[in-house]
Amino acid sequence: MTLDLRYTEEQEQLRDSVRAMLTDHAPWARVLKVAESPEPDDADLWRLLSVETGLVALAVPEHLGGAGATVAETAVVLEELGRAVAPVPYLGTTVAAHLLVHLGESDLLRELAGGEVMALALPFDVGPTGSGLPGVEVSTAPDGSPLLNGTVSSVADGLRARVLLVPAGGALFAVEADAAGLRRSPVVSLDETRPLCDLAMWNVPARLLAAGDRAAAALDAAAVAGAALLASEQLGLAQWCLDTTVAHLKARYQFGRPVGSFQALKHRLADLWVELVQARAVARHAAAAVAQGDPDARLAASLAQAHCGPVAVRAAEECVQMHGGIGFTWEHPAHLYLKRAKSAAVAYGTAAHHRAVLATLADLAPA
Amino acid sequence: MAEPVTAQALQERVDGFLAGHDPAGDRLEFLRARFDAGLAWVHYPVGLGGLGAPRVLQPVVDQRFAAAGAPDNSPRRIGIGLGMAAPTILRHGTAAQRARFLRPLWTAEEVWCQLFSEPGAGSDLAGVATRAVRDGDGWLIDGQKVWTSMAHQARWGILLARTDPAVPKHAGLTYFLCDMHAPGVEVRPLRQATGEAEFNEVFLSGVRLDDELRLGAVGEGWAVARTTLMNERVAIGGAALPREGGMIGVLARTWRTRPELRSPALHDEVLRLWVRAEALRLTGIRLRQQLAAGEPGPEGSAMKLAFAALTQQISGTEVELLGAEGLRHDHWRADRPAELDLIGRGPTYRWLRAKGNSIEGGTSEVLRNIVAERVLGLPAEPRQDTGADWKDLPR
Numbered sequence: 182m183t184l185d186l187r188y189t190e191e192q193e194q195l196r197d198s199v200r201a202m203l204t205d206h207a208p209w210a211r212v213l214k215v216a217e218s219p220e221p222d223d224a225d226l227w228r229l230l231s232v233e234t235g236l237v238a239l240a241v242p243e244h245l246g247g248a249g250a251t252v253a254e255t256a257v258v259l260e261e262l263g264r265a266v267a268p269v270p271y272l273g274t275t276v277a278a279h280l281l282v283h284l285g286e287s288d289l290l291r292e293l294a295g296g297e298v299m300a301l302a303l304p305f306d307v308g309p310t311g312s313g314l315p316g317v318e319v320s321t322a323p324d325g326s327p328l329l330n331g332t333v334s335s336v337a338d339g340l341r342a343r344v345l346l347v348p349a350g351g352a353l354f355a356v357e358a359d360a361a362g363l364r365r366s367p368v369v370s371l372d373e374t375r376p377l378c379d380l381a382m383w384n385v386p387a388r389l390l391a392a393g394d395r396a397a398a399a400l401d402a403a404a405v406a407g408a409a410l411l412a413s414e415q416l417g418l419a420q421w422c423l424d425t426t427v428a429h430l431k432a433r434y435q436f437g438r439p440v441g442s443f444q445a446l447k448h449r450l451a452d453l454w455v456e457l458v459q460a461r462a463v464a465r466h467a468a469a470a471v472a473q474g475d476p477d478a479r480l481a482a483s484l485a486q487a488h489c490g491p492v493a494v495r496a497a498e499e500c501v502q503m504h505g506g507i508g509f510t511w512e513h514p515a516h517l518y519l520k521r522a523k524s525a526a527v528a529y530g531t532a533a534h535h536r537a538v539l540a541t542l543a544d545l546a547p548a
Numbered sequence: 549m550a551e552p553v554t555a556q557a558l559q560e561r562v563d564g565f566l567a568g569h570d571p572a573g574d575r576l577e578f579l580r581a582r583f584d585a586g587l588a589w590v591h592y593p594v595g596l597g598g599l600g601a602p603r604v605l606q607p608v609v610d611q612r613f614a615a616a617g618a619p620d621n622s623p624r625r626i627g628i629g630l631g632m633a634a635p636t637i638l639r640h641g642t643a644a645q646r647a648r649f650l651r652p653l654w655t656a657e658e659v660w661c662q663l664f665s666e667p668g669a670g671s672d673l674a675g676v677a678t679r680a681v682r683d684g685d686g687w688l689i690d691g692q693k694v695w696t697s698m699a700h701q702a703r704w705g706i707l708l709a710r711t712d713p714a715v716p717k718h719a720g721l722t723y724f725l726c727d728m729h730a731p732g733v734e735v736r737p738l739r740q741a742t743g744e745a746e747f748n749e750v751f752l753s754g755v756r757l758d759d760e761l762r763l764g765a766v767g768e769g770w771a772v773a774r775t776t777l778m779n780e781r782v783a784i785g786g787a788a789l790p791r792e793g794g795m796i797g798v799l800a801r802t803w804r805t806r807p808e809l810r811s812p813a814l815h816d817e818v819l820r821l822w823v824r825a826e827a828l829r830l831t832g833i834r835l836r837q838q839l840a841a842g843e844p845g846p847e848g849s850a851m852k853l854a855f856a857a858l859t860q861q862i863s864g865t866e867v868e869l870l871g872a873e874g875l876r877h878d879h880w881r882a883d884r885p886a887e888l889d890l891i892g893r894g895p896t897y898r899w900l901r902a903k904g905n906s907i908e909g910g911t912s913e914v915l916r917n918i919v920a921e922r923v924l925g926l927p928a929e930p931r932q933d934t935g936a937d938w939k940d941l942p943r
Binding site: 183185186187423427430431438439441442443444447448450451452454455458459460461462463465466484487488533536537539540543544545546547548 | 800803804807810811812814815816818819820822823824826827828830831833834837838841843847850853854913915916917919920921923924925926927928929930
């Protein structure tokens with residue numbers, strides 16, 4: 182099956198409306214203000230994305246309160262959120278939604294579609310492996326209900342989460358954020374627009390969602406979807422870095438010429454554009470493959486992270502460098518993009534992790 | 549053609565054609581009939597070998613004919629004609645020129661070459677010095693061309709020549725279809741780093757061409773040439789291949805079948821190249837989907853740039869992976885290949901030939917300038933040659 186790698190007309194309209202919304206509600210000065218505040222994210226913007234527009238539940242079935250679209254549409258929203266380095270728990274919640282759809286969970290999906298944040302209780306760097314997920318210990322209360330004990334570090338989107346989806350003892354549990362015995366500690370994160378937290382659980386009551394192979398398959402599907410979707414966020418981020426740098430180099434004069442007329446800089450930007458053109462094809466491929474349940478989805482997701490993560494980092498690094506002194510200041514948004522790009526390059530598996538996954542999928546054994 | 553052209557309709561059309569034409573019969577007759585039936589290049593207009601169908605449907609036709617064991621038109625041998633001459637003639641040619649040249653081009657009865665580059669005008673192509681001077685109802689051509697692939701087999705050449713030296717360089721050019729059998733055309737093999745003589749030098753001494761062989765208006769050769777160049781970049785970087793269908797497939801197979809050669813550092817390098825090859829392949833698919841939907845983008849330049857860098861690194865890694873064995877070249881004979889095959893010989897050939905990928909069809913440096921200025925809109929570098937008449941430029 183050949184996947185269509187273009188955007189549909191509806192997706193372009195979706196992009197336009199999301200971009201307009203973010204221009205109004207998430208200008209970078211506000212993003213910086215939220216990042217500097219004690220709040221983990223922009224609660225007003227989240228309300229807009231979840232309750233008022235339903236964009237968080239795009240890929241949730243309609244009978245559960247979603248829009249019945251696919252992650253191919255979610256990916257377009259993520260491009261725009263990446264472009265704005267928007268400080269909202271959208272990525273993690275849509276990945277949680279993917280897991281819940283996979284499990285056929287309906288109550289939690291209805292809550293999610295109603296605007297509640299959900300997060301996977303896994304370190305942010307865990308990528309698809311198919312095995313060996315770090316887990317929390319499970320014990321049994323006198324009434325037979327499960328209790329969780331253990332710690333999970335560097336969890337993304339966990340601070341505002343209403344429900345945490347916790348892999349433990351080879352099964353998958355739902356934990357209410359206000360459950361007794363659960364402590365969430367904010368971490369000073371490299372990317373303040375997507376803060377991390379550490380979880381400590383001491384006899385925390387939990388609800389079993391799935392066990393055994395069913396739990397493992399759902400977690401794996403979530404990891405694949407996360408890697409695939411993140412590529413679109415990285416694409417949007419990289420596009421902003423390129424566009425902003427081009428605009429700056431046209432306006433800035435040195436040696437009596439626009440800086441953008443110097444071939445040394447033009448060639449670097451042309452190379453970056455070449456990388457971006459490819460990142461777009463790769464990210465669309467990953468989104469389409471996951472959306473359609475293509476047998477190639479796992480390979481497409483790893484390919485996307487192996488390619489798009491480094492492209493976004495390079496775009497952000499070039500953006501800082503080519504802006505010169507101003508690019509290194511707190512007062513210019515470039516640093517927000519730099520931090521987000523590096524953080525995203527580690528999220529859901531590094532490029533090296535995904536190359537190792539590809540070695541298996543493409544039958545290219547190590548030495 | 550009132551009916552919409554679908555894959556199904558095309559298959560039926562091919563089947564109908566095959567019912568009336570024996571694929572095992574006379575090759576040329578078969579190809580001519582296929583052209584006349586509109587099944588040559590389906591996106592071309594009716595009467596010119598096509599059906600005005602979406603370009604993306606071409607593989608449907610090709611696969612059906614191949615499955616029937618039909619003869620093909622050696623697309624690699626006539627690649628310059630198919631990829632560059634044909635779209636330029638279609639866009640800028642007169643009705644008579646289209647009718648005269650497109651059919652024998654497609655049936656491979658007539659091979660084409662491209663008489664663009666000169667010793668003094670490579671990257672700065674608009675600086676060509678080959679002269680075309682009015683001679684009654686025709687033109688007299690004098691000059692020297694270089695890097696002319698297939699000239700030794702070509703019946704026709706697309707030729708960029710200077711018709712007016714007393715105007716700025718882009719304004720004084722005219723585009724011709726050059727008769728390679730005309731008196732005064734001399735083709736000499738040009739040996740390259742690979743050892744073979746894939747390219748030629750072409751000397752044009754008092755070559756007389758009828759005015760009917762002029763393509764486009766006098767002085768508008770640059771605009772016509774840009775059609776050719778755009779198609780050239782798409783043709784070089786844009787072949788439709790399955791996963792591991794290009795040079796990466798050779799490297800991947802070596803890695804799989806020769807475990808004794810593997811090392812951890814080369815493993816990661818092979819995987820990086822595999823990722824880049826797959827990214828480039830997907831970019832090509834996306835570009836073709838856009839073209840088929842009538843939304844052409846500038847991505848062809850990206851394909852060409854990425855392709856050139858990638859083939860060089862893949863072939864270089866392959867030589868290193870093979871170690872001492874990778875140093876053994878097959879031969880240094882000055883072969884004159886009948887068709888271009890970038891991966892058909894050994895690893896050292898692949899590595900050497902790939903060096904040309906970032907030079908032929910526009911150097912990577914010139915392409916980066918084009919991307920920076922036309923795609924990203926960055927300002928041009930200050931130039932010495934704008935406004936001045938060509939005859940007054942230093943060279």
